[in-house]
Amino acid sequence: MDTAKNTLFFCRLIVMMLTLVQGIHSMPVPTDIPICTASETAQYSLTFTGKWTQAAFPKQYPVYRPPAQWSNLIGVTHSSDFHMWQPNEFASNGVREFAEKGEAWTLMKDVEMAGERIQSVYGVMSAPAVVGGTGQTCTKFEVFARHSYLSFIVRIVPSPDWFVGVDSVDLCDGDHWKDSLSLELFPYDAGTDSGFTFSSPNFETIPQDKITQITSSIPSHPANSFFYPRLKHLPPMAKVTLTKIKKNNQIISLPVEPTQSNQLPTGNEIEDKLINTPLDCEASVWSPWGLCKSKCGDSGVQHRTRYILMHPANSGAACPLLEEERKCYPDNCL
Template identity: 45%
Template sequence: MAPQFFFPGSLRQLLVVLLKLTLSCAAPAKTTDGTLCTARGPASYVLVFTGHWSPQTFPKQYPLFRPPAQWSKLIAVTHNAQFRLWQEGAPASQGAQSFAEEGVTAEVVKEAREARKWRAVGSMYRTPGIPTGTGHSSTELLLQPRNPQLSLMVKVIPSPDWFVGIDSLNLCEHNDWRQEVTLDLRPFDAGTDSGFTFSSPNFPTNPPENITQITSQNPNHPANSFFYPRLSELPPLATIRLTRQDRSPVRHNSLSNHIQPHDTTPKRFSETPLDCEVSLWSSWGLCLGSCSKGGMRHRTRYILLRPANSGIPCPELEEQAECRPRNCPEKH
């Protein structure tokens, strides 16, 4: 076929491809359920993170020093369905791992900036850490229809690789933005560090496991700091509240914006009872006294975990019994 007949057809195909690409870039973002966010314009929110980690709600192995119970900085990302900061049941990314283990945000920021190149990520936000287990941090968020989802993480300090967070929360409902959202947060294990307790040493999980939620009975091991077999589920470790504003933020700083919340009244939860835990009995000791005159022998056990919040008290730690002939030391 002569070039003059082939060129117009190729040009038409090229124009069709360019038109489809332009339309796909301009199209509204699809949410996780397949619907489109067709809201007119952006939406501004105030995000308030509240920690509820106290000795009353989580008395087992509650960290009091070196370091005491506290929260890392909060890192949040606005994005669409093409990006995941973290996901339950999936392996942690390098960024999620470094943040869950050490509270370092450099890798998370790097991953989000890379995703921003293909417009999968809108903005990133950080708030300061909270030096106690109970307290507040907050920031303003600006979400665009193209990136209507919100994901965030806050590390539990101290812990091996535990965190609380939100995965791909969609704040756009078809043609409008949600007015207010409140979510209770419970702990997750990033699956990259092996440890049952808050103060467990750094021992990498090899090979790494998927991100899983920590529950009152999972991991099902008495050493687990969140192991409360009497509870059907753990109390909320923290809460996130998102409130839409009528105005846009006056000044937008995506990495250091911080606002004090208006309502700082602590949320009340019922106390979690912690039952006493004791060791196994020691071996019986030698007889004290003459066997023929009713000599006695003793054994002991010790407290592994003291009770709290009206939990079952500790049993007797010493027991004695009358000697029998086979328990008496032989005479030489």
């Protein structure tokens, strides 16, 4: 009897597997994914430029312990079926550790395992940290047709779990490689820490949120370091420039150390520094009304106060009155 039952079970299992296989083969093949047919590999130089200035981001701009800066850049070249990170998806443990602490060991382990398991990763790259909110760091990398995509991540320092980066930028255009590409970078929240300000203490997000882009109104909390309700869009925090290295020319060696923010800026950097984001004054809530100062039977005056949470900058709205008074009559007069 048991043998008959086992035979029937395996027969049903085989039917289910055949049905599944037929279903997979009948599924439509996506045609919107571009296919790279470039016959040769290509080398690129990558230049990351920080644009995080106090004029562009005046709210709670970190000036010490630690001052505004960027972590080292960690990137990969890969195929279309791999993602280092994705907006609106949960961050991996590796991305979490890097976004919160700047530790890259777990992230590199994740990348290595993906490369071994599905052969979707071709190369790993890194570039030195930038020691200020502005400045540059550079690296170079190689791509080929099967692995024509680039992804990277750079941690915003200090921050709870904020970063900038790119997700799956395709450097191939049909049968040839793109000569150059420049992208502006905006902040993302890894969804693993619930701090609102650059220097917030560690406060784990439970349950974990998905990776979201930070905007001038999201998160919509006045304490948030990026909350600028008068702006439609945040200024870019950084930019990345990708330039194909011509094989016929001598490859110029790239710097191994980032440029310092106090070096002479280029024309584009001068233009970037002219961005002045207005920051309105922020005041606290009013205190309770004080005691009524008066003799019994006579009207008197009582006061309440508030204080400045944040001073205005870059022609932002001026601070309101910090003290109010009103007429009153003393209570419990005998």
